[in-house]
Amino acid sequence: MTTDMTTDVADDATARAAADRSAEVKRLQRREGWKRRVPLLPALLFTIVVTQVPFLFTLFYSLTDWRLDTPEPRQFIGLENYGSLPDDRFFRDAAWVSVQMTVLAVLLSLVVGTGLAILLDRKFFGQGVVRTLLITPFLLMPVVAGFIWKTQMFSATFGVLNWLLERVGVEPVEFATKYPLWSVIVVLVWQWSPFMMLIVLAGLQGQDTSVLEAAKVDGATSFGVFRQITLPQLRPFMELGVLLGAIYLVQVYDHIEVITGGSPDSKNLPFYIAQRSTGGGNVFGLASSYSIIVVIATIIIANIGLRVLSNLFEGEAP
Amino acid sequence: MSDKTGPVVGQNRPLSAFLGLLTWAIGLLFFFPIFWLVLNGFKDELDANSSPKLFFEPTIDRFTEVTEETTGLLSFREAFFNSMSIVLVSTAIVMLLAIPAAYSLAIRPIKKWRDVLFFFISTKFLPIVGALMPLWIIARDLDLLNTRTVLIVLYTGMNLPLAVWMMRSFFAEVPRELVEAAQMDGCGLYGQIRSVILPIVAPGLAATALLCVIFAWNEFFLAVQLNPVDGSTIPVWVASQESGRGNFLAKLSAASLLATIPVVLAGWVAQKRMIRGLAMGAIK
Numbered sequence: 001m002t003t004d005m006t007t008d009v010a011d012d013a014t015a016r017a018a019a020d021r022s023a024e025v026k027r028l029q030r031r032e033g034w035k036r037r038v039p040l041l042p043a044l045l046f047t048i049v050v051t052q053v054p055f056l057f058t059l060f061y062s063l064t065d066w067r068l069d070t071p072e073p074r075q076f077i078g079l080e081n082y083g084s085l086p087d088d089r090f091f092r093d094a095a096w097v098s099v100q101m102t103v104l105a106v107l108l109s110l111v112v113g114t115g116l117a118i119l120l121d122r123k124f125f126g127q128g129v130v131r132t133l134l135i136t137p138f139l140l141m142p143v144v145a146g147f148i149w150k151t152q153m154f155s156a157t158f159g160v161l162n163w164l165l166e167r168v169g170v171e172p173v174e175f176a177t178k179y180p181l182w183s184v185i186v187v188l189v190w191q192w193s194p195f196m197m198l199i200v201l202a203g204l205q206g207q208d209t210s211v212l213e214a215a216k217v218d219g220a221t222s223f224g225v226f227r228q229i230t231l232p233q234l235r236p237f238m239e240l241g242v243l244l245g246a247i248y249l250v251q252v253y254d255h256i257e258v259i260t261g262g263s264p265d266s267k268n269l270p271f272y273i274a275q276r277s278t279g280g281g282n283v284f285g286l287a288s289s290y291s292i293i294v295v296i297a298t299i300i301i302a303n304i305g306l307r308v309l310s311n312l313f314e315g316e317a318p
Numbered sequence: 319m320s321d322k323t324g325p326v327v328g329q330n331r332p333l334s335a336f337l338g339l340l341t342w343a344i345g346l347l348f349f350f351p352i353f354w355l356v357l358n359g360f361k362d363e364l365d366a367n368s369s370p371k372l373f374f375e376p377t378i379d380r381f382t383e384v385t386e387e388t389t390g391l392l393s394f395r396e397a398f399f400n401s402m403s404i405v406l407v408s409t410a411i412v413m414l415l416a417i418p419a420a421y422s423l424a425i426r427p428i429k430k431w432r433d434v435l436f437f438f439i440s441t442k443f444l445p446i447v448g449a450l451m452p453l454w455i456i457a458r459d460l461d462l463l464n465t466r467t468v469l470i471v472l473y474t475g476m477n478l479p480l481a482v483w484m485m486r487s488f489f490a491e492v493p494r495e496l497v498e499a500a501q502m503d504g505c506g507l508y509g510q511i512r513s514v515i516l517p518i519v520a521p522g523l524a525a526t527a528l529l530c531v532i533f534a535w536n537e538f539f540l541a542v543q544l545n546p547v548d549g550s551t552i553p554v555w556v557a558s559q560e561s562g563r564g565n566f567l568a569k570l571s572a573a574s575l576l577a578t579i580p581v582v583l584a585g586w587v588a589q590k591r592m593i594r595g596l597a598m599g600a601i602k
Contacts, residue, residue: 036428039418050475051441057452124338130345132586139585141536143553144574148351163370251445254538270447278454278543295448302443
C-alpha cells in the first residue's frame with residue numbers, strides 16, 4: 001500500500017516533470033525555429049512586397065476598363081478584357097511574335113552553345129582565351145549589342161554584312177527593316193549561345209571520365225560514346241539552360257527597341273504591353289489583361305522547368 | 319576531363335589540330351562585332367560613317383568628346399554617375415539581405431528551406447512586364463517616377479532572389495563543424511557570419527555581387543519605362559542617342575565602349591565562379 005502510494009507520487013512527479021520538460025522542449029523548439037527564421041525574414045518580405053504584390057494589382061486592373069487618358073473613373077467590367085482578346089489582332093500578332101522569337105532564339109542558342117561547348121572541351125592552344133572571347137557577347141549590355149548589330153553589321157550603308165554581300169555581288173539589304181524578326185533573333189542567339197555554352201560546359205566537365213574510357217576500351221566510336229553516354233548526362237544541364245534562357249528571352253525588350261524600334265513583325269508581347277500602357281497607350285485595364293496572359297504562359301513554362309529542377313535536388317541532404 | 323580523348327589523340331592529330339583551329343575561328347567570329355565596335359570608337363566620324371574600313375588613323379577624340387560633353391537632355395557623365403550609384407546601392411542592399419537569408423537556408427536551415435528557396439527562384443520566373451503597370455502607378459503616387467530611388471528598390475527586388483539562390487549554394491559548402499564550434503564559443507549570428515562563414519565564401523560572395531552588378535548595370539526595360547529623364551541610366555542614354563542619329567556612329571561607339579567595359583572586365587575576371595554559382599545552385 002505504502003509502496004503503491006510512493007510509486008504513485010513518484011509517477012505523478014515524473015509525469016509532471018516530463019510534461020514540464022516537453023513543454024519546455026516545445027518552447028525551446030519554437031524559439032529555435034524563430035531564431036532560424038528571423039535572418040530569412042527581411043529578404044523574404046522584401047521579395048514578396050516588391051515582386052509579388054504588384055501582380056495582384058495587375059490582376060485587379062485587368063478586370064477594369066481603366067484608361068489614364070480619360071478623367072472617367074475606372075469601372076469594374078469583369079472578364080470583358082479577356083473576352084476581347086481572341087478578336088484582338090494586334091494582341092494575336094504580338095503573341096505570335098513572342099512565341100517565334102522565344103522558341104527560335106532558345107533552340108538555336110542551345111544548338112550553337114552545345115556545339116561550342118563540345119569544341120571547347122578539348123585541350124588546345126589558347127583554350128582559355130577562346131572561352132573568354134566566346135562569353136564576351138553575353139556580358140554585353142543588350143542595348144549596346146543591338147546598337148552594334150544594327151548600325152555596324154546589318155546597316156545597308158555602313159554594315160559589315162552588306163560589305164561582304166557586295167563582295168560576292170549581292171545587292172545590299174537593310175536587314176533590320178526587311179527581316180526584323182530574324183535580325184532580332186540573330187542578335188539574341190549571338191548573346192545567348194555563350195550562356196548555353198557555359199552551362200553545357202559545366203556538364204561536360206563534370207562527366208565521369210572512367211565510364212568514357214571504359215567505353216573507348218570496349219571499342220565504342222567517339223560518336224557512339226557521345227550519343228549514348230555524354231548526351232544523356234548533359235540532358236539536365238541542357239534543360240536548365242533552356243529554362244533559364246526561355247524565362248529571359250520571353251521578356252526581350254531592349255533588342256527590339258534598338259534594332260527595329262518595335263516594327264509590327266518584331267513586336268513581342270512585353271513590347272506591345274509597354275507601348276499600350278506606360279509607353280503612352282494609357283489603356284491600363286486592357287494592357288493588364290495582356291500581362292496576365294504573359295504571366296500565365298510563363299507560369300506554365302516555369303512549372304515544367306521547376307519540376308525538372310527539383311528532380312535535380314533529389315539526393316541532396318536537407 | 320580534357321584527356322578523355324586520350325587514347326585517340328595520337329591517331330587523330332590532324333583532326334585534333336583542325337578542331338582547335340575551327341574553335342579559334344569561331345571564337346574570333348563571335349568576337350568580331352565587339353572588335354569592330356572598338357575600332358569604330360577610335361575612328362573619326364568620317365571614317366566610321368563610310369563603307370567599312372579596317373585601316374584608319376586612330377584617335378581618342380571621341381572618348382574625350384563623350385566624357386566632357388555636357389549638352390543635351392542628360393550628359394553621358396551624369397548617366398554614368400546615375401548608373402554607378404543605383405547599381406552600387408542596390409547591390410549593397412541585396413547582399414545585406416541575401417547573406418542572412420542564405421544562412422537560414424544552408425547553415426542552420428529552417429524546416430522548409432527547399433520550399434522557400436523555390437519560392438525565391440520562382441519569383442524570377444514571373445515576367446517583369448506583368449508588374450509594370452502597378453509599379454508605374456505606385457511610383458507615380460509616391461512621387462518616385464524619374465528618381466534613382468525607384469530603380470534602386472526595383473533592382474534590389476530583381477537581383478535578391480538570384481543572390482539568395484547563389485549564396486545558398488556557396489554557404490552549403492561551409493563545413494558545419496566550423497559553424498558549430500563558433501556557436502559553442504558563444505558566437506552570435508553576426509559573429510558567425512563575419513568571422514567563420516564570410517572568409518570561406520568570400521569568392522562566391524564576390525561572384526554573386528558581380529552578377530548583381532552586371533544585371534543592374536545592363537537593365538533597360540524598367541529604366542526606360544519608369545525613369546526616362548532625371549535619373550536615367552547608361553542603357554537609356556545609349557538607346558536615346560542611337561535613334562535616328564546615324565552620323566554620330568564613332569562617338570556612340572566610344573560611349574558604348576565606356577558603358578560596357580566595366581561589366582565586361584568584371585565578367586572576364588569572374589567567369590568561372592559566376593557560372594558555377596548559377597549552375598551549381600541547381601546542380602551538384
